[in-house]
Amino acid sequence: MIALFKVFMSKYASLRVSNVLSSGYIGEGPLVKEFEEAIGRYIGNPHVVCVNSCTSALILALRIAGVRVGDFVATTPMTCLATNEAILALGAHPMWVDVCTQTGNMLPDSLSTVLRTTSGIKAVMCMHWGGVPCDVLKINDVARMHGIPVIEDAAHAFGTEIDHTKIGNHSDFACFSFQAIKTVTCGDGGALVVKNMAVVKRARLLRWFGLDRELSTDMRCHQDPPEFGYKMHMNDISAAIGLSNLKLVGGILKTARENAQYYDDAFENMLNVRAAHLPDSVRPSRWLYTVIVSDPAEFITHMRNCGVACSKVHDRNDTKTMFAGSRCNLPGVTSFDKDHVCIPTGWWVTKEQRDHIISSVKEYEDG
Template identity: 40%
Template sequence: MIPLFKVPMSPGAPAAVGDVLASGQIGQGAKVEEFERKIAERIDNPYVATVNSATAALQLGVRLAASTLPELPDGVEGEVLSTPLTMEATNWAILANGLKIKWVDIDEATLNVDLDDLARKITPATRAIMIVHFAGYPVDLARLGEILDGAEAKFGFRPTVIEDSAHAWGASFQGKPIGSHGNITVFSFQAIKHLTSGDGGALVLPNEAQYKRAKLLRWFGIDREVKDRLRNPPDIAEFGYKFHMNDINASIGLANMEIIDDVLKKHRDNAAFYDAELAGFDGVELTERAEDRESSFWIYPMKVERRADFDRKLTDAGVMVSNVHQRNDIHTVVRKFDALLPGLDRVADRIACVPVGSWVSEEDRQHIVDTIKAGW
């Protein structure tokens, strides 16, 4: 079976982990700091705080975003605009902060949020806007900026954007890496991501003040940089969490930094092959490719007719296929936020993703294309 996901791991990772284990320092230490510096260099943004998961980063990001805006009048609940087409972690972070979810419809061409629908749904109660660069394909951040300009002119404040970039390590928009566009950005280093640290994530901030606050909140609100902290504990002004990364995970991430360019290149090469071979093929509709952005192609989504038959055909041919993420709005826990989402309704049952990663050989990808072209 050609897998949909496989862990990309540097040959140097075991030795790097062994060095950390032998050092006697396995918590948050020098390796975490080094990993943060390397991430900062790659995305051209110095304000990087690693954490133990992207889910933790999302929860911190929502808290930071919501607390920067004026307080709402009594009886008015804060809300976060978000996409239902994502991993549940994206939206459960909103619930964890005691905020309402306001669903935004899907752009059928990109599978990202429909920015026109998003613009219509911003209100004075909007505390943040959550976007997902689905499959690693960036949202149109320039158009989003224009929408925020309009909201600021209309309501007198600018909602903070949180870019869920769990799929989008290495992606770029208008020549700039995702993570450097002035928003709160979250990366995932979970096991099957392009860049893995075994598990972990990073919260990337737009300014120094939020960066310093994030570093406090990831470890109980305690300032770890205070000298003689154990003998003279500093005051805690704001409660935080146990969300920090450790040196074991950071050492894995650092080792995989050495192979990440090759990993990304193979994802993109395989995606380009599918683009060329499947363009215009009957029963398959590919997603958008715009010249002003570069996808990381963490997954390769397409929209297919009769998806159950498509899935069965590929599975029988030894190819793993999946929609990867089901729509979040169907869950009981968020039923009270139901909204009309006609774009999502039209595409949700048609999305299929085929293997595109660095483990997919030229023979594998040809087999996948031949199987699709044979019909289902």
């Protein structure tokens, strides 16, 4: 079976981890700092705070954005539950925004309508489905008109570029995931990327009980944090894995993008299997390659019978019981949720395998 996901692990990771394990210090230390600096250099923004997951980064971003109990956050339902459960974790509620039927990404016009017609919205949460960037520039324009910050759930979008600028430079907050099967993994980990040092400093306090780890090393007994924090820091074991894998991110992305381009060309003239046409200005990470098909259940079964694992990966969040109070009519979400499927595209898919994937898709197309 050709896998839909695979863990990428640099062969240098075990040595780096082994050095940490025998060093006598395995908590948040010099390697976390080194990883933050390396991420900052890679994305072109030095304001990076590493945490133990993207979920933690999302909660930190919402908290720093000023979202409080009873507030609303304009958000997409077409995402991992983590995105919107973070909103619930703050005691806030989602206000759903519709998405594009082809990409699954938030529509700026729908956002504009939601912000115009609802009061009490304190932040916008958008997400880059599969690493294809949402229109984050327009989303920021709309949010700015209402004076509220934008949080990007960039869990899928490490390495994604818009006009040669990497995700992590456009909004007040961008949250990355280094979970097991992401483009770059730490085992588990995440990063909050922000716009300035003042926010970095607050995020560093909030990620560890509100305490300043730089002030002293005597267990910080004398500190009196003015606000509570969490236990969300990254440790040096995770950072060692992340640093080893980050070195190889260029090759990981190159293969995923080549495979995606190959699929784009092959699907160009198909009727029952379609991929979104993207503007030349965007360079997605291609963590997922998503197609719109006429019958996803039949497509998934057919592909499985051909030895190719496919899946919807995420389904709409707004119909889940935990969000029961906030349902509304979302035609784009209904369409994308019903019709989309993701096919393998990552670094592990060989040229022979992608040919097999295309010929399997052609069989479905030809009925």
